[in-house]
Amino acid sequence: xxxxxxxxxxxxxxxxxxxxxxxxxxxxxxVEPFAELFPDRFLNIGIAEQxxxxxxxxxxxxxxxxxxxxxxxxxxxxxxxxxRYDICYHNLNVKIVAVGGGFAYGSLGASHHATExxxxxxxxxxxxxxxxxxxxxxxxxxxxxxxxxxxxxIRLGKAGEPIVHTEDSLDISLGEILEIRKxxxxxxFSTGAMLKxxxxxxxxxxxxxxxxxFPFIKPIDKKKLNQxxxxxxxxxxxxxxxxxxxxxxxILELTNDLIEEGKLSKPPIIQRIAIPDKFISKAGxxxxxxxxxxxxxxxxxxxx
Amino acid sequence: MTKxxxxxxxxxxxxxxxxxxxxxxxxxxxxGSLSMAxxxxxxxxxILNVDPLFPNNPxxxxxxxxxxxxxxxxxxxxxxxxxxxxxxxxxxxxDGSDFIAHTNHHIPGIEISAGSLGHALSxxxxxxxxxxxxxxxxxxxxxxxxGELDEGSNWEAILLAPQLKLDNLILIIDYNKIQSLGSVKxxxxxxxxxxxxxxxxxETFEVDGHNHDLLKTVFTxxxxxxxxxxVIVAHTVKGKGISFMENNLLWHYKxxxxxxxxxxxxxxxKK
Numbered sequence: 001x002x003x004x005x006x007x008x009x010x011x012x013x014x015x016x017x018x019x020x021x022x023x024x025x026x027x028x029x030x031v032e033p034f035a036e037l038f039p040d041r042f043l044n045i046g047i048a049e050q051x052x053x054x055x056x057x058x059x060x061x062x063x064x065x066x067x068x069x070x071x072x073x074x075x076x077x078x079x080x081x082x083x084r085y086d087i088c089y090h091n092l093n094v095k096i097v098a099v100g101g102g103f104a105y106g107s108l109g110a111s112h113h114a115t116e117x118x119x120x121x122x123x124x125x126x127x128x129x130x131x132x133x134x135x136x137x138x139x140x141x142x143x144x145x146x147x148x149x150x151x152x153x154i155r156l157g158k159a160g161e162p163i164v165h166t167e168d169s170l171d172i173s174l175g176e177i178l179e180i181r182k183x184x185x186x187x188x189f190s191t192g193a194m195l196k197x198x199x200x201x202x203x204x205x206x207x208x209x210x211x212x213x214f215p216f217i218k219p220i221d222k223k224k225l226n227q228x229x230x231x232x233x234x235x236x237x238x239x240x241x242x243x244x245x246x247x248x249x250x251i252l253e254l255t256n257d258l259i260e261e262g263k264l265s266k267p268p269i270i271q272r273i274a275i276p277d278k279f280i281s282k283a284g285x286x287x288x289x290x291x292x293x294x295x296x297x298x299x300x301x302x303x304x
Numbered sequence: 305m306t307k308x309x310x311x312x313x314x315x316x317x318x319x320x321x322x323x324x325x326x327x328x329x330x331x332x333x334x335x336g337s338l339s340m341a342x343x344x345x346x347x348x349x350x351i352l353n354v355d356p357l358f359p360n361n362p363x364x365x366x367x368x369x370x371x372x373x374x375x376x377x378x379x380x381x382x383x384x385x386x387x388x389x390x391x392x393x394x395x396x397x398x399d400g401s402d403f404i405a406h407t408n409h410h411i412p413g414i415e416i417s418a419g420s421l422g423h424a425l426s427x428x429x430x431x432x433x434x435x436x437x438x439x440x441x442x443x444x445x446x447x448x449x450x451g452e453l454d455e456g457s458n459w460e461a462i463l464l465a466p467q468l469k470l471d472n473l474i475l476i477i478d479y480n481k482i483q484s485l486g487s488v489k490x491x492x493x494x495x496x497x498x499x500x501x502x503x504x505x506x507e508t509f510e511v512d513g514h515n516h517d518l519l520k521t522v523f524t525x526x527x528x529x530x531x532x533x534x535v536i537v538a539h540t541v542k543g544k545g546i547s548f549m550e551n552n553l554l555w556h557y558k559x560x561x562x563x564x565x566x567x568x569x570x571x572x573x574k575k
Binding site (some may be wrong): 040041043045046048050051053054055056057058059060061062063064080081085086089090 | 431437456501
C-alpha cells in the first residue's frame, strides 16, 4: 500500500505543484523518488513529529497541500494536539499518512502498533479518516486526499499487500462504501488492511455473504449504509483497532442514528470484531498478533 | 511631563485597553500582556509590514503570538492600528464574542489561534520555510513566553530552524522571569539562555524589552543579518507599568477591582 501511495503521490505532484511531502526521518526506499523529482517540495524534518505537524500547518497556511509521513503512532498519537489544534482547528490542508496501521509492524511491539489512533482522530472536527483496504484503494484515496481541501488521515498497511478489487482502478468519492461481493443475509464490513483476510475467508469457506470495504471511517455514506443495513440481518465489522472508538463504533453510532431517524425499522444484529481493550506484548507476525487479539472470523459467526 | 513619542503613546494605550478588557471580563493573564506591550508597540509602529486594510496581503510580515493567553495585548494593538474598531474589544471573553481569552485566528490581523503553549514556533518554521521555497521576502516573527520554553516542541523547532537556514525567522522571548507557579529560575531555570541558542546555531540578541529605541535597533539589526534564524531575548517585567502588578505572580491570575483599575489607569496617565 505504501508503494501505491508514493507512486500515486508522485503522479499527482507532477501536475499539482502545491503538493509538499514532509517525512519524520522514515521512509527508507520509499520516499527517495519523490525527493529526487521534487526537491523543492520535500523535506526530511528529523525525528520530531510535533514539529513536523506544526511545520506542516505553517506550509499549508501558505498554500501548500502538505503530506506528513511516518510510522503508525508517530505522526498521529505523538503529535495529537498539533493535529487537533494547529491543523484541524485551523482547517488546514494537511494529510497525515501513517504506514504500519494496526499490527503491520508486528514484531516491533506496541510502540509500533497503531491500534488506537482512529478512535482519537475521528473525534476531531474537520478531520477525514481513511483506511484503504488494498493498493487500489490506497491509490485512489491518495488522489482523493490531494483534491480534498482540508485535513485527512490516511492509514496505510505496509508494502506487499495484494490487490483485492477486480477492477483495474478505482475512483473513490468522499464517504463511499465499496461492494466487494454481494451475498445474502449477512454482510462483513471491513476497513483497512483486513480486507484481504476477509475476502479469502469468505471465498475459502464458500459462504454466500456480502463483503463491503470501507476506505472511509469518517465520513461514511449514510444513505448507502442504510440500504445495506436494511438488506441484511446480521453485520460483522472487522478492524485492526481497539473496539472502543474505532470503525465498529462508528457503524454502531450511525446505525443508532438511522434507527432514531426512523429510517431503519428492523436493525440487523451487529457483531464487532476488534481488539478487546488490551495491549499485545508478544513478538509475532501481523497474522499471529491478529489471532492473539481475536481478530478472526469463524464459521460460527455466519450461522443465522 | 515630556511629550510622548508615537510608540510610547501606543504602548500606553495597549496597556490601558488590556487592563480594561481583563477588568470588564474579570479575566486573567494581565501580567504577561503588560510585559510584552512595549515589544508589540515597537513591532506594530516601526517594524512589521502589515496593513489593516488588507490584513491577508500575501506580502505582509507574519507575526504569531505563541503565548496566546496574553491576547489582550495583541487585540489592543490590532484595534489601535485599525484592524477592527476599538469598541469591539468590549465583548472580550463574553458570551458569543470572537474575542476569546486566547488568540483567535478568525479576527483580522491574527495569523493563528494559540493557547496551548509551544505550538507557534513550529508553525513559524513552516511559514518561513514556505517563504524560502517560494522566494518571498516577507519575514516571520514569533513571540514566545519564557515559561513556555519548558515545552519540548519548541526545542524541536529551535533545532530545525538553523538547519534550514531560516534567516527570515525572528523569535522574540518575552523574558519576564515569572511563570504559572513561580519564578522561571525556580521552576526550570532557562539559564544560560543566550548560550543555549548560540549552541543551537542561532544569531542571538539581548535587549531591555521596555526600551523602545533599543527594541527598534535590535529588530533592525536582526533583520539585516543573513544565514541564521535570530532570537531576541527581551528582558521584561511581568505586569510592567503598574507598580502593584510588577513582578507579582498574582497578576497571572487576578483581574483588577474597580479601584485597582482606576489606580492602574491613573499610574499610566502619570507616566
